[in-house]
Each structure stands twice: as C-alpha cells, then as structure tokens.
Amino acid sequence: xxxxxxxxxxxxxxxxxxxxxxxxxxxxSAVKDFVRAKQLFSACLELVTExxxxxxxxxxxxxxxxxxxxxEAGAGVPGDRPPAExxxxxxxxxxxRVPDIPLRQVVAEECVV
Numbered sequence: 001x002x003x004x005x006x007x008x009x010x011x012x013x014x015x016x017x018x019x020x021x022x023x024x025x026x027x028x029s030a031v032k033d034f035v036r037a038k039q040l041f042s043a044c045l046e047l048v049t050e051x052x053x054x055x056x057x058x059x060x061x062x063x064x065x066x067x068x069x070x071x072e073a074g075a076g077v078p079g080d081r082p083p084a085e086x087x088x089x090x091x092x093x094x095x096x097r098v099p100d101i102p103l104r105q106v107v108a109e110e111c112v113v
Contacts, residue, residue, distance in 0.1 A: 009052060018044055018055070025062070034070040041066060064089055 009015045025040035045059040068090070071082050081087070 009048070009055070014047065014051075018048060021047070022062075025066075029066055029069065032069075032073060034066060034073065037066055038063065038070075061093065064093055 009018060021040050021044035025037045025044065028034070028037035028040060041059060041063050045056065045063065048055040048059060067086060068082075071086060082090075
C-alpha cells in the first residue's frame with residue numbers, strides 16, 4: 001500500500017484526517033452503510049482535491065466502487081441496467097486508467113462484472 005506522504009500530504013493534521021475518513025468510510029462500506037460511507041468519502045475527496053491529484057483520483061475510484069455496490073444492494077430486479085450515469089463513469093474508469101494511481105483490483109473486478 002502507499003503511504004500518505006507518497007501522495008502529497010505534508011500537513012500531519014490533514015494526513016490524520018484523511019486516514020480517519022478513509023478508514024471509517026471503508027468500515028461503513030464493509031458493513032453496508034453506504035449512505036454514511038459516501039458522506040465520509042465525499043468529505044475526504046473535498047479535503048484532498050486541492051493538494052493531491054493522485055489521492056483525489058483514488059477517492060473518485062472509491063466513490064465509484066461504493067456507487068456500484070450501492071446499486072447492486074438496491075437492485076430489485078435481476079438484469080436491470082444500471083443508470084446511464086453510472087455506466088458512463090464505469091466506462092470512463094476503464095478507459096482512462098492513470099498509471100500512477102494504485103489499482104484497486106476490486107474496483108476493476110466490480111466494474112467488469
């Protein structure tokens with residue numbers, strides 16, 4: 001895994017806050033509290049957007065994965081197509097993969113499934 005210092009976070013308070021927001025967001029996602037996870041990831045995205053393009057992209061990837069999981073958890077009818085906006089974001093992720101951004105295998109797997 002990458003450390004926050006590799007991603008351009010120099011302020012120790014910001015590092016701690018990013019770590020806490022990410023950890024809580026990932027925990028909420030794991031226990032299927034998708035609304036709270038989205039709030040935490042969005043707050044983290046807002047925090048990192050100004051100083052870390054890499055971490056911004058990582059957060060966008062996490063939010064995409066969360067939106068995929070949210071859709072799958074709420075999909076009532078098997079075989080229904082996801083919303084066009086979600087399909088567009090998935091295609092964008094698959095087409096525009098940035099080499100410097102660590103690939104989260106699960107994101108790629110969820111996008112292809």
